[in-house]
Amino acid sequence: MVPRHIRRTAPSPALARMIAIGLAGCCVIMAPVPGWAQLLSRPVAIHNARILTMDGDEIHNGMLVIQGETISAVGSHIVPPLLAQKVDAQGGTVTPGLIDVASLLGCSSPPGSSSGGSGQAVQRAEDAFDHYATLDFIEVFHHGVTAIYLSPGRSPGICGTGAILRLAPDPGRDPFLGIVLRSEAALAINLASTSQPVARLKTLAAVRKQFRDALEYRKVMEDYQEDVAEYQKQLKEWHASQEKKGVGKDQEENQGRTQESDTTKEGKTTPSRMAALEGKTADEKSPGEKKEPDKGKDGKPQKPQRPERKPDLDIVLKTLDRKLPVRILAHRSEDILNAIDLAEEFSFDWILEGASESHLVAKELAALKVPVIFGSLAQSSIRRDDIFRRSSMNSPQQLSEAGVPWFVGSGAENPANTRFIALDAQIAAARSGGGNPLEAVTARAADALGVGQQIGRLKPGFFADFVVWSGDPLDPATKVRRVYAGGRQVYRQPSDP
Amino acid sequence: MGMMIPYNRYGLDQGIRPDAPVCRTSLFQWIHWLAMAGLLVIQFPSHGMEATESENPGSIQVLQADWIVQPDGTLKPDTAIVIQGGKIREILAAADVKEYEVCPMGKGTVLCPGLIDLFGTVGAVGQTAEMAHVVDPDARAVDAIDPYHKDLVAALRSGITSAVVSPAPNNLVSGTSVCFRTLAKEGKLDILRKNGPLVFSIGESVWQRERIPTSRIGLLDQMRTLVHRAQAGEAHPGINAVFAGQADAVIFCEQGQDVAAARDVLGDRMGQFAVVHSQDAMDLATKASQWSRPVVVGPYTFSSNRRELLGAGLLSKNGVDVAFRGGFPNAPPEGLRITAALAVRFGMDPAAARRAMTVIPARVAGVEDRIGAIEPGQEADLVLFSGDPLRLDSTIRAVFIQGVRTYPAANQESSAGGEQ
Structure with missing residues (x-):
């Protein structure tokens, strides 16, 4: 059907050629301007495909059209655009690229693993990502993966922020791969479930302290803002008074004022508050004080001193403002309960990771609507010396029954595990007694990461990150024929004709 | 009660x-x-x-799934299995079973021979390593098995109906392995073969600081001496029997160089040993075709490297019978199927992969006349999967041991899940 459409709508070959030459010329001229190049790049139409949009549709003998780096059309009766490059999927299945919601791909060593302790919120996972790890990328393309949440590692306490990356090329920088879709996607915390009890207590205490520090820091910054406002107000008044009064009168008044300001100066300026934040406890500061900007000898109000910036706490503050979700890695039931307490105390949005014993606290998690991300289920075992001795094979099922939404990632323990994210999803489906594994690693994974409107589905306007499979993607004998990322073919099965 | x-x-x-x-x-x-x-x-x-x-030995039970796994590993549709007295009596096309009362197994289901886990430590208590004697043919792995062990239950539920446990390959000769059913009735182990293949090993695990050999050189020296004596009939009777071609044996060679060393030392006797190997199976594949005994590979995990994962498929393409190790209980109970699924993802023929979990391990254990295939005369140890056992989203609907449904109990069926 589709080829006939093409024929019917295509103009005469001569005209087509002329347009092509013209367009190519335009492309050459406009190439240095990326936006233009994209607009004028040749569309690609994948036809003769069974398309699983992961948006509820299964299209037989369908066509998918790419324009630039996004999908422009998906359906069964589509007329491909003029001059589109046609790619025959040979009856294969097209799905969105798979997404690993907890990955270490591209990190030869985990970013945060070297030093322990807490307080590295400023560490960014994306900084550890190797954009030229071509062989690793080929491996994951070979299994259909095109996007990851890159974990900042798992040092105890706050380990930094994770990022969402699409394994798309940056056209000018070949073989560079990996476009950050969202930087600072989540703040990662590891409650160190695998450690000894004392280490776990210390970790929890260190994390709690950082959140308290962040609250204190917020107060300091707010005070500073108030001080600035007050300063500006007084400065205005002062300027006004300067204009009204003569110079002689001014000086008299100034002397009086200076004395007054000296007496009220102590203990309420921002630097001293910072001292409280650094050394003393929160109780030592005096909260309800009326602030008044200092004044110089001539009575001119002095600009309040800006408190020192704390980049770590700035990031923690984002979680407290609910602008940044927190991912807490906890396996043991007691650590999960601690995480629940922490989230209640500081009221941030959070996701539980690891979660080996989560079935024990499923009710609590359900009540708080906390999503759970399991690590690789293929790694967990019931061996008798297992530290998570109460981990259960059917945790996923028990969470489903309790109404806790859960997802599965590769666990961010080994970069190579990302390859088999579809198998992880299949194991999870088998253990939970249902669910579509393919949906779990595409649309649902994208939703879990909060990027469900950009990746994970085949819809117009979404990024053209997709995979052409030789058959059912969940059948182990199925091969990946082609992978597209950002509208460009990034992988092709060597034997594909 | x-x-x-x-x-x-x-x-x-x-x-x-x-x-x-x-x-x-x-x-x-x-x-x-x-x-x-x-x-x-x-x-x-x-x-x-x-x-x-x-x-009652006369009673007949007919199981009919959408597919059965045939002895050659392929799937055959609409086939019924007639079971009598715990054994498979005949295999019929669905159309021919009218004379019997059929127990239909549901849409999309696959009846597979019970899976056989090779050389894990299912049910073993403590160490299976006995390192005092470097040649210890009298050690028996059966002595390490606890019939009440919880691993047995977990294995059974994940479709592993029989397991082969060997003494840990830390000696030149470590003793005999045991093959048993994972269903232990009333604390009594159902042993299929007590004195299974004798375990030989070549590799780093054999060198110990406390006793000879302490190096590869010492190891091969001892092995040559042993082979020489065995061929002259002067070694332990169990070892002599192996070299006289009267008993079966396996040899653990974890690395490629260990296989090469084994081949040098054992010469034309190498063909009598099933080789347990994984790391360099890819290199081995090109040279292994003359072997009559199977090669055991795995366990494969998600972090296994590409070279390892390609091994099973290449060996199988070169005409070698491949069997898998699942690694349970150190790997999850699905370990055997994960290994198979990964091997298929890396080019192994699906039929060969199904054989590598059933028929071939039975052959390695020397119990192929009793279990491992859906064939008349075989004991009816069967697993009912909701789909192809190679697909990891297939669930286990039921496990039959000698024709008796063992798992799950009838009223648990709904929670067993799977594709509807």
Whole structure:
């Protein structure tokens, strides 16, 4: 059907050629301007495909059209655009690229693993990502993966922020791969479930302290803002008074004022508050004080001193403002309960990771609507010396029954595990007694990461990150024929004709 | 009722009813049962009736799934298995079973021979390594198996109906392996073969600081001496038998160089040993085609490297019979199927991969005349999957041991899940 459409709508070959030459010329001229190049790049139409949009549709003998780096059309009766490059999927299945919601791909060593302790919120996972790890990328393309949440590692306490990356090329920088879709996607915390009890207590205490520090820091910054406002107000008044009064009168008044300001100066300026934040406890500061900007000898109000910036706490503050979700890695039931307490105390949005014993606290998690991300289920075992001795094979099922939404990632323990994210999803489906594994690693994974409107589905306007499979993607004998990322073919099965 | 409590005490607390052929009620809910003791009294006679019916050697049971796994590993549609006296009597096309009362297994289901786990430590207590003697043919792995071990239950539920456990390959000759069913009735291990293949090993695990050999050189020296003596009939009778071609053996060679060393030392006797190997199977593949015995590879995990993962497929393409190790209990219970799924992802033929979990391991263990294939005369140890066993989203719907449905109990079926 589709080829006939093409024929019917295509103009005469001569005209087509002329347009092509013209367009190519335009492309050459406009190439240095990326936006233009994209607009004028040749569309690609994948036809003769069974398309699983992961948006509820299964299209037989369908066509998918790419324009630039996004999908422009998906359906069964589509007329491909003029001059589109046609790619025959040979009856294969097209799905969105798979997404690993907890990955270490591209990190030869985990970013945060070297030093322990807490307080590295400023560490960014994306900084550890190797954009030229071509062989690793080929491996994951070979299994259909095109996007990851890159974990900042798992040092105890706050380990930094994770990022969402699409394994798309940056056209000018070949073989560079990996476009950050969202930087600072989540703040990662590891409650160190695998450690000894004392280490776990210390970790929890260190994390709690950082959140308290962040609250204190917020107060300091707010005070500073108030001080600035007050300063500006007084400065205005002062300027006004300067204009009204003569110079002689001014000086008299100034002397009086200076004395007054000296007496009220102590203990309420921002630097001293910072001292409280650094050394003393929160109780030592005096909260309800009326602030008044200092004044110089001539009575001119002095600009309040800006408190020192704390980049770590700035990031923690984002979680407290609910602008940044927190991912807490906890396996043991007691650590999960601690995480629940922490989230209640500081009221941030959070996701539980690891979660080996989560079935024990499923009710609590359900009540708080906390999503759970399991690590690789293929790694967990019931061996008798297992530290998570109460981990259960059917945790996923028990969470489903309790109404806790859960997802599965590769666990961010080994970069190579990302390859088999579809198998992880299949194991999870088998253990939970249902669910579509393919949906779990595409649309649902994208939703879990909060990027469900950009990746994970085949819809117009979404990024053209997709995979052409030789058959059912969940059948182990199925091969990946082609992978597209950002509208460009990034992988092709060597034997594909 | 008296029958039931012991199982619970042994840890078989979640629906395994080894003694009940068709389970109406789950042991899982035995507390609930006790509370309704009155009901139990009513139900008990019906249980007794079913038990006698199935234990009666004359009674016939017909299982019909959408597909069965054939001895060659391929899937055959619409086939019924006629079971009598715990054995497979015949295999019929679905159209020909009209004379029997058929027990349909549901849409999309696949009946597969019970999976066989090779050289894991299922049910083993403590160490299976005995390192005092470098040549220790009298050690028996069967002595390490605890029939009440909880791993047995977990293995059974994940479709592993039989396991082969060997003494740890830390000696030149470590002793005999054992093949047993993972269903232990009343604390009695159902042993399929007590003195299974004798275990030889070459590799780093054999060198010890405390005793000779301490290096590869010493190891090969000792091995040559042993081979020489065995061929002259002067070694331990068990070892002599292996070299006289009267007994079977396996040789653990973890690395490629170990295989090469084994080949040098054993010469034309190498063909008698099943090789347990994984790391360099890819290199081995090109040279292994003359071997008559299977090669055992795995366990494969998600972090295995590409070279390892390609090994099974290449060996199989070169005409070698491949069997998998699943690694349970150190790997999850699905380990065997994960290994198979990964091998297929890396080019192994699906039929060969199904054989590598069933027929071939039975051959390695020397029990292929009893289990491992759906063939007339074989014992009816079967697993009912919701789909292809190679697909990891397929669930286990039922496990049959000698034709008796063992897992799950009938009223647990709904929670077994799977594709609807």
